[in-house]
Amino acid sequence: MSEIHTLLASPQPEGARERKRRETRQRIAEVALRLFLAQGYHGTTLDVIAEEAGISRRTFFSYFKSKDDIIMFGLEADWASMIDDLLKTSPDVAPINAIRDLMVRRIERHNTAQMQAIDKLMLSSESLLARKQSFYIKQEQLLFSALCEVWRQPERRPALRMLAMMSIGAMRIALQAWRESTDPNKTVSSFILDAFNCVRAEL
Amino acid sequence: MSEIHTLLASPQPEGARERKRRETRQRIAEVALRLFLAQGYHGTTLDVIAEEAGISRRTFFSYFKSKDDIIMFGLEADWASMIDDLLKTSPDVAPINAIRDLMVRRIERHNTAQMQAIDKLMLSSESLLARKQSFYIKQEQLLFSALCEVWRQPERRPALRMLAMMSIGAMRIALQAWRESTDPNKTVSSFILDAFNCVRAEL
């Protein structure tokens, strides 16, 4: 019974236990990111992270299942909220426009310097880079599910599947172009719009 | 000078050294795959693989840079040949058709049972799964480069970039649909064709 209650009443008390847990998790992530940026990913051991965060090495693993997960954790949360927004969209809008606008809005809320830093960090670890790319594909699945929720006609499903793939792909390409761009005046958003126009041009 | 000679004369003697090295690499890969299928990925240690392959544990790392790499190795070689074929294509053909046909032809040369087995194997390791997906994205880059070689007009580049993304994406989706399909009569190729038609329908 208490389970059901918890599920239904999510914006609720939040006992001291949950709060502390959330805080610790956050602290680990912050400490780790700081150390990664200062001494590199491989140059930072879990022992040091645990120590700086004021927990034991063993306890670290009750918050993250691996070193890589510290970085992934931030990304996941961020995307979840975009999908939530998508679910509130009216089915009268063209899906591709809905996605494009949400992506642009989402990315404009970001600290680009931090994005660059994390991005660079990823390049220093094969496994981390792989997980980032793997993450894009997971997002594609989530996006597809969300699209199907909003635009419910079964006959559109295959097209929506492709659309999810193209949208995430366009974003990936846009971010890559931005990262490699030498012109500091071009914003991330402008690259996103370009990429979507390019898909559109062929659609 | 001997370097240049070696470079120019690649289909050449192949000394006993190179042959042996190639054979050993192959043997390790085969042994490892057999063991993975029999006892699972995590259930197979590098010690056992090395022993079965008749080498020392340390030597393993002079053939593969990680355990994951054993699996990746096979995939890379396979794709390289497809890219080679693409480079021989006439620029008069529509690029999307060229890619589609090459993919279908390539996949039809494959042992589907083995494909399924490797696929299932990947699911048992997070890192391996991540690397597979990462691999797709690397292929996308290679494919894009190859497309630019054949269809050289600079103004087509952005479209070709998107095309590379969509092609790899379509293949990914096709393979996924095939993997999840319950109908044993539908071939992998048919799924690929469906996926490409779906892209085409929107193009």
Place this chain on the structure above:
DNA sequence: CATTAAAATGCACTCAGTGCAAACATTAAT
């Protein structure tokens, strides 16, 4: 056969990650 360079090996080490059981804190119930 002697020389030289590549490849294989053993050894000792670091670090990520896990299982287990004991200690500790929090919550709810009596």
Place this chain on the structure above:
DNA sequence: ATTAATGTTTGCACTGAGTGCATTTTAATG
């Protein structure tokens, strides 16, 4: 307030991947 139940932290000992280094083995060449 005491107790019981439950969740969290910790230490310890272990496995397994991956690396650096010094040594030995093996193949290629004059």
